Amino acid sequence: MEHRLSWKIIYVKHLDIKTKGVFMKLMIAMLMMLPTLATAATEIVYNSSSNPYIPARGYVTAQQICLNAGKDSFKIFVAQHTVETCDSVKTDYSDSTRPKKVCVGRKMVTVPATTKTVSAFTKKEVCQKWNRNDSAYPRCVSSVMKDTMFSTSYTQYKYEQADWRRERPISAVNKYIETCK
Known part of the structure; x- marks a missing residue:
C-alpha cells in the first residue's frame, strides 16, 4: 500500500512538472506568433499607375488627390518640403x-504646403500609320498628338516589411481616385 501511495505522490509531482512544460510551450508558441501579428502594422504599401500624380508609396487618400466633379481636373495636395536652390549657375x-x-x-x-489644381488631360503621341516591313520591329510612319485623360485607377500592392525585393505581395487591389467633396 505504501508503494501505491508513493506512486501517486510521484505522479502528482510529475503532473506539476508537465503543466509547467505545457505553459512554457504555450508561451513560446505565442512569442513565435508575434511577428505574424505584427506584420499587419508593418506592411508597406506601393501604388502602381500611369498617372504621375498618384504617390508611389503609402495609402492614397482624398486629401492627397481627388477628381473634381466635372472630371476634368485633379486637386492635388503638395506637402511642405525643402528644396535646394542656387543664386546662379556657372x-x-x-x-x-x-x-x-x-x-x-x-x-x-x-x-510651404499647397493645394494645386491640374488638368486631367494630357497630350499623347498616337501612331496613325505603321511600317510593318520588318515584322519583328514595326515602325511608326505618321503620328498625331491627341488629348488623353490621365488614368483614374491605380493598383495598390501590400508587402511585408521583410520582403524588400517586393517579390510576393500580400494583396493587390485595383482602386479608383475618389471625387472631391
Missing part, C-alpha cells in the same frame, strides 16, 4: 572634355 570648363554646371550660392528653401 559652367566650369577646367575639364576640357566635359564642362560641368556649378551651383553658386547654394541654399535650402522651405516650400
Whole structure:
C-alpha cells in the first residue's frame, strides 16, 4: 500500500512538472506568433499607375488627390518640403572634355504646403500609320498628338516589411481616385 501511495505522490509531482512544460510551450508558441501579428502594422504599401500624380508609396487618400466633379481636373495636395536652390549657375570648363554646371550660392528653401489644381488631360503621341516591313520591329510612319485623360485607377500592392525585393505581395487591389467633396 505504501508503494501505491508513493506512486501517486510521484505522479502528482510529475503532473506539476508537465503543466509547467505545457505553459512554457504555450508561451513560446505565442512569442513565435508575434511577428505574424505584427506584420499587419508593418506592411508597406506601393501604388502602381500611369498617372504621375498618384504617390508611389503609402495609402492614397482624398486629401492627397481627388477628381473634381466635372472630371476634368485633379486637386492635388503638395506637402511642405525643402528644396535646394542656387543664386546662379556657372559652367566650369577646367575639364576640357566635359564642362560641368556649378551651383553658386547654394541654399535650402522651405516650400510651404499647397493645394494645386491640374488638368486631367494630357497630350499623347498616337501612331496613325505603321511600317510593318520588318515584322519583328514595326515602325511608326505618321503620328498625331491627341488629348488623353490621365488614368483614374491605380493598383495598390501590400508587402511585408521583410520582403524588400517586393517579390510576393500580400494583396493587390485595383482602386479608383475618389471625387472631391
